[in-house]
Amino acid sequence: MAQTPMLLTRIEADWQRVRPGIDASPMLTYLLISRLQSALAKHVERTHRASGLSAATWDLLMTLRRSAPEGGLTPAELAGLTALTGASITNRIDNLRARGLAERSVNPHDRRSAFVRLTPAGRELADELLPVHLANETALFAVLSEQDRADLRRLAFKLLEPLERAGEK
Incomplete structure (x- = not known):
């Protein structure tokens, strides 16, 4: 049996021993999702870790590649x-700039503001890593x-929507 199922079984049994009749399923579901997120993040980080990028710097690099106009x-x-x-x-912009992957230019319409874009080296790295990712x-x-993936997305959105709404208040 894999590590997490054994852990959840143990936690459930321990709660039943010390507090018989308690429904620990919400706690167990949360723990399962938390461990899943952690395992997914570690697996996905393999793509960018080899290039010396953190998860946040990777996200910024991909956002600039995907969403930034010229x-x-x-x-x-x-x-x-x-x-x-x-x-x-x-901090992440400064990190990308220090590595020669992004550049900042002054906004000609508002000198208090700046624009950030990828350098050719940043665009090249993003394009190289994207297919691997x-x-x-x-x-x-x-x-x-x-169908499983569609169900997973549907259920994740169903759970996330009220949490995000509550966070907006």
Whole structure:
């Protein structure tokens, strides 16, 4: 038996021993999803770790490749398209700039603002890593049928929607 099923079985048995009749299933479901997210992240990081990119820097590189017009995006726009905050965006931009993968230019309409875009080296690295990343994620989900993947997305959105709504309040 794999490690997580054994752990969940043990946790459930321990709760039944110390608190008979308690329904530990919400805790067990949360733990399962948490461990799944951690395992997925470790597997996906293999794509960018070899290039010396962190998960956040990888996300920024891919966001710039996917979403930036030729002139680039502002740091605020980047923050809206990634899971990074303003301070984190600045640090990640600086990291990409130090590696020669991104450049910053002053906004001609507002000198307090800047545009960030990939350099040719950044675009080349993104284009080199993207097929590897997609193949890695394809392999990850190969154990699921197309219907399983659709069900997983549907259920994940069903769970996430009220949590995001509650976070907006």
